[in-house]
Amino acid sequence: MENILxxxxxxxxxxxxxxxxxxxxxRALIEFLVDLIFANNLALEIKxxxxxxxxxxxxxLDDVGKWVGVDRYYYKEIWTHPYLAxxxxxxxxxxxxxxxxxxxxxxxxxAENNGxxxxxxxxxxxxxxxxxxxxxxxxxxxxxxxxxxxxxxxxKNIDDAIxxxxxxxxxxxxxxxxxxxxxxxxxxxLIELASFKNVLLKPTGCSIILEAITS
Numbered sequence: 001m002e003n004i005l006x007x008x009x010x011x012x013x014x015x016x017x018x019x020x021x022x023x024x025x026x027r028a029l030i031e032f033l034v035d036l037i038f039a040n041n042l043a044l045e046i047k048x049x050x051x052x053x054x055x056x057x058x059x060x061l062d063d064v065g066k067w068v069g070v071d072r073y074y075y076k077e078i079w080t081h082p083y084l085a086x087x088x089x090x091x092x093x094x095x096x097x098x099x100x101x102x103x104x105x106x107x108x109x110x111a112e113n114n115g116x117x118x119x120x121x122x123x124x125x126x127x128x129x130x131x132x133x134x135x136x137x138x139x140x141x142x143x144x145x146x147x148x149x150x151x152x153x154x155x156k157n158i159d160d161a162i163x164x165x166x167x168x169x170x171x172x173x174x175x176x177x178x179x180x181x182x183x184x185x186x187x188x189x190l191i192e193l194a195s196f197k198n199v200l201l202k203p204t205g206c207s208i209i210l211e212a213i214t215s
Contacts (some may be wrong), residue, residue, distance in 0.1 A: 053142050058133050065138065070145045072133040074196055082209055140165070145199045158201045180209040188212060 022191070053064050065071055144165055151157045155174055160171050162181070170183045171192060179202050183191045193212060195198050202208055 018048040053139060053146070056139075058149060061135055061138055061142070065142055068142055068145045068149060070141055070197055070199055072141075074131055074133065074193060133193065137193060140190055141194060141199055144201075145197075146192055148199055148201050151201075153201060153203045155203075158203075161201060164175070177206050178209060179206050180211050182211050182213050184213045 053061070056064055056193070062072065121213055145166060147161050151161060159172055162172055166183070166187055169187045170181060173180045173182065181195075181200065191200075195208065195210060200208055
């Protein structure tokens with residue numbers, strides 16, 4: 001690598017017209033510029049490898065997200081499968097069903113309530129916290145935001161981009177001032193996240209509708 005750099009310096013210095021070729025100052029300037037160009041290109045190459053969204057993980061992926069304008073946090077629930085839930089004891093007690101004395105109570109008021117169930121953690125305190133998107137979903141959101149930032153939002157461009165991005169699991173249909181995203185179960189959570197993070201593609205003024213594909 002060092003020999004190549006020396007050769008490049010010599011080559012570009014020799015390109016100086018005759019009256020400047022023998023000047024040490026001018027040759028030094030050319031050699032400095034070659035060094036600078038080489039260093040910048042190397043830095044760009046390193047940066048390109050560092051921020052490759054397909055290879056980055058963890059903190060690197062967070063950095064890529066910052067550059068394109070999307071983060072990995074959201075304030076909502078994503079249900080990956082059905083859950084069983086009971087209402088809070090306090091809700092039951094003040095409702096029309098208070099005579100049944102059912103529901104959960106928190107640890108702090110458990111001793112005061114009769115007939116309540118003790119919970120490990122209050123659901124209301126859990127759901128208000130920011131949730132963190134894993135690398136797999138976050139990477140797909142970044143890819144989609146990059147597409148959103150870089151293409152003209154024509155119908156065909158969006159059709160092609162979404163189909164390619166989702167590998168055939170999502171397609172869009174069009175109506176007057178509406179775009180509908182049809183998605184299969186594999187992309188359900190991801191599409192909901194993309195909608196929440198405002199990275200779904202759409203022409204200006206169009207509203208977005210999400211619709212699951214049913215068999």
